[in-house]
Amino acid sequence: MNINQRIFLQFGICIIIFGLIGILINNLTINLVRTGLGFNFSWLFKPASFALAEHPLPYTSSDSYVWALFIGWLNSLKVIFSSLILATFLGTLIGFARTGKNSLLGLISAGYITIIRQTPLLLQLMFWYFVGFLGLKDNMFIQIKNIFNISNQGIEFSGLTFSSEFLALLLGLSIFTSAYIAEVIRGGILSVSRGQWEAFRSLGLSERQGLIRIVIPQALPAIIPGLTSQYLNLAKNSTLAIAVGYSDIYAINDTIINQTGRSIECFIILLVSFLILNLLITNTMEIINRLILKSRKYS
Amino acid sequence: MEPIVVAKNLTKSYTKGLRALDNVSLTVNQGKVLVVMGPSGSGKSTLIRTFNGLETFDKGELSILGIKVDSTHDERKIQKIRRRVGMVFQQFNLFPHLSILENITLAPVHVQKRRQIEAEEYGMYLLSQMGIDSHAKKYPSQLSGGEQQRVAIARALALKPKLLLFDEPTSALDPERITEVLDAMRRLAEQGMTMIVVTHEIGFAKDVSDQVLFMDSGKVIEKSPPNIFFSNARHERSRKFLNQLDKH
Numbered sequence: 001m002n003i004n005q006r007i008f009l010q011f012g013i014c015i016i017i018f019g020l021i022g023i024l025i026n027n028l029t030i031n032l033v034r035t036g037l038g039f040n041f042s043w044l045f046k047p048a049s050f051a052l053a054e055h056p057l058p059y060t061s062s063d064s065y066v067w068a069l070f071i072g073w074l075n076s077l078k079v080i081f082s083s084l085i086l087a088t089f090l091g092t093l094i095g096f097a098r099t100g101k102n103s104l105l106g107l108i109s110a111g112y113i114t115i116i117r118q119t120p121l122l123l124q125l126m127f128w129y130f131v132g133f134l135g136l137k138d139n140m141f142i143q144i145k146n147i148f149n150i151s152n153q154g155i156e157f158s159g160l161t162f163s164s165e166f167l168a169l170l171l172g173l174s175i176f177t178s179a180y181i182a183e184v185i186r187g188g189i190l191s192v193s194r195g196q197w198e199a200f201r202s203l204g205l206s207e208r209q210g211l212i213r214i215v216i217p218q219a220l221p222a223i224i225p226g227l228t229s230q231y232l233n234l235a236k237n238s239t240l241a242i243a244v245g246y247s248d249i250y251a252i253n254d255t256i257i258n259q260t261g262r263s264i265e266c267f268i269i270l271l272v273s274f275l276i277l278n279l280l281i282t283n284t285m286e287i288i289n290r291l292i293l294k295s296r297k298y299s
Numbered sequence: 300m301e302p303i304v305v306a307k308n309l310t311k312s313y314t315k316g317l318r319a320l321d322n323v324s325l326t327v328n329q330g331k332v333l334v335v336m337g338p339s340g341s342g343k344s345t346l347i348r349t350f351n352g353l354e355t356f357d358k359g360e361l362s363i364l365g366i367k368v369d370s371t372h373d374e375r376k377i378q379k380i381r382r383r384v385g386m387v388f389q390q391f392n393l394f395p396h397l398s399i400l401e402n403i404t405l406a407p408v409h410v411q412k413r414r415q416i417e418a419e420e421y422g423m424y425l426l427s428q429m430g431i432d433s434h435a436k437k438y439p440s441q442l443s444g445g446e447q448q449r450v451a452i453a454r455a456l457a458l459k460p461k462l463l464l465f466d467e468p469t470s471a472l473d474p475e476r477i478t479e480v481l482d483a484m485r486r487l488a489e490q491g492m493t494m495i496v497v498t499h500e501i502g503f504a505k506d507v508s509d510q511v512l513f514m515d516s517g518k519v520i521e522k523s524p525p526n527i528f529f530s531n532a533r534h535e536r537s538r539k540f541l542n543q544l545d546k547h
C-alpha cells in the first residue's frame with residue numbers, strides 16, 4: 001500500500017467514525033426532546049428520597065442524589081477491593097496447588113478451576129445468596145460467645161456487620177475470579193524454565209525457598225498483566241450486585257433512572273465512575289509492574 | 300575408606316519397556332574423576348541426575364557419601380545429599396535475577412545458614428579462583444557463556460561439596476570458550492575433588508580422568524582407564540563411538 005492509498009484509507013475511516021458520532025448525537029437530542037427533560041445535572045442536588053440498606057458513610061433518604069451515588073460508588077469500591085484481595089489469595093493458593101507436586105491437590109484444584117469457569121457468574125452469585133445465606137434460618141444462627149454471629153442477616157464479627165448481600169457478592173466474585181487468577185499464576189510459574197528448578201534443587205534449597213527466591217521473582221513479570229485484566233473483569237462483574245440486591249453504583253443508578261427518567265445523565269455518571277475505577281486499577285498495577293521491572297536489573 | 304558413590308543395579312524407565320538405566324553398577328572413590336561417555340539418549344544425564352536426587356530410580360541400590368537412598372526417594376536424605384554434592388549443567392542455569400555474587404551466596408546463606416559477610420568472602424575467593432571476581436556485581440546475561448559456566452562451577456563449590464557432577468559442561472559453549480572451563484575443571488581435579496563428568500572432550504578425559512565409563516541404551520558397555528579406552532577399547536560398540544567422535 002503506498003502513502004496516497006494509506007491517507008485515503010485513513011480519511012475514509014475518519015468519515016465513518018464522525019458519521020457514527022453524528023448519528024449518536026442526533027438520536028440523543030431526539031430522545032432528550034421527547035422526554036421533555038433537557039440535558040442537565042441540577043437534579044443531582046435534590047433529595048433522593050429512597051433508603052439505602054448499606055452505607056459506609058451516614059445517609060438518610062433526605063440526602064441528595066449525588067450523595068446517594070457517592071455512597072453507591074463507595075459500596076462498589078468496598079466489594080471490589082475486598083473481592084480483589086480474597087480472589088488473589090485464593091487464586092494464588094489454587095494456582096500453586098495446581099502446579100505443585102501433590103497430585104491429589106493438583107486434581108482438586110483442576111476440578112475447582114473447571115467447575116467455576118464453566119458456570120455463569122450470575123448463577124454462582126444466586127447460589128451464594130439464596131443457598132449460602134438466605135438458606136440459613138434467622139433463628140438458627142451460629143453464635144460464638146457474642147463475638148461471631150452468622151445468620152440470614154449476614155455475619156456479625158465483634159461489632160462489625162457484613163450484610164448477606166455483601167457477603168454473597170464477595171464470595172461469588174472472589175471464587176469466580178480466583179479460578180481465573182489461578183490459571184494466570186499457573187501460566188507464570190510454567191514460564192520459568194525447568195533448569196531453574198533443577199538448579200535450586202541441586203543447591204539444597206527446599207521447594208518453598210526455591211519458589212520464593214527463584215521461581216516467583218521470575219514469574220511475576222508474566223503474571224502482572226494477566227492479573228490486571230482479571231482485576232478489571234472483577235470490577236466490571238461487580239455490577240451484578242443488582243442481582244442480589246446489593247446497593248452498588250450500578251444498582252443505585254438503576255433506581256435513580258426509574259425515579260427520575262434521567263437515563264442519559266445516569267449512564268454518563270456510570271461510565272465516568274467505572275472509567276475512574278478502572279484507571280485506578282490499571283495505574284496501580286502499572287506502578288507495581290514498573291517497580292518489579294526496575295528491581296530486575298538484568299534484561 | 301568409604302567410596303563416594305556406590306551404585307548397584309540401578310534401573311529406571313521413564314516409559315514402560317524403555318530402560319533409561321539398565322542394571323547400572325559403578326563405584327567412585329575419593330579424589331577420583333570418572334568421565335561418562337556415550338551416544339545421545341544413552342542415559343548419561345539420567346545416571347548422574349540420580350546421584351543428587353533430581354531423578355528417581357525404580358530398582359537397585361545407591362549410596363552417596365555413605366547416605367543410602369532407594370526407589371522410595373526419601374526427601375530428607377536427598378536434601379542431605381544435595382548439601383554435599385554440587386552440580387553443573389549444560390545450560391549453566393544461573394539465576395538471571397540475581398547478581399553473580401548473589402548466585403553464589405544463595406545456598407550458603409539460605410541452606411547452610413552462614414552469615415552473609417562470611418558467604419560473600421568465600422564467594423569472592425571462589426570467583427577469583429575461577430578468574431572472574433571482577434564480574435561479581437554483574438548479572439548473568441552480561442557474561443559470556445564461558446564466564447557463566449565458571450560462575451556455575453563457583454556456585455556449585457560454595458557449599459564445599461565432597462562430589463561434583465558435570466552434565467556436558469562445555470557442550471553449549473563456543474569452541475574458543477571451552478578451554479577456560481576445562482582448565483578450571485582440571486585445577487579442581489588437581490586439588491583432589493571427586494568428580495563425575497559427562498563429556499565428549501577426549502583431551503580432558505585422557506589427561507584428567509581415572510576411569511571412562513561408556514554407556515549405550517542405558518547399559519554400561521565398558522569401564523576402562525582412559526589409556527586403554529582411547530587406544531584399545533575392549534568393546535566393538537565403544538570403538539565405533541570413538542571413530543564417530545574423531546570424525547567431528
Ligand SMILES: Nc1ncnc2c1ncn2[C@@H]1O[C@H](COP(=O)(O)OP(=O)(O)O)[C@@H](O)[C@H]1O
Nearest residue numbers: 313314319337338339340341342343344345346
Ligand atoms: N523426562 C523424561 N521423560 C521421558 N523420557 C526421558 C526423560 N528424560 C530422558 N528420557 C529418555 O531417557 C533416555 C536417556 O536420556 P538421557 O539420560 O537424557 O540421555 P543422554 O544424557 O545420554 O543423552 C532417552 O531415551 C530419553 O529420551
Ligand SMILES: [Mg+2]
Nearest residue numbers: 343344345467
Ligand atoms: Mg544428556
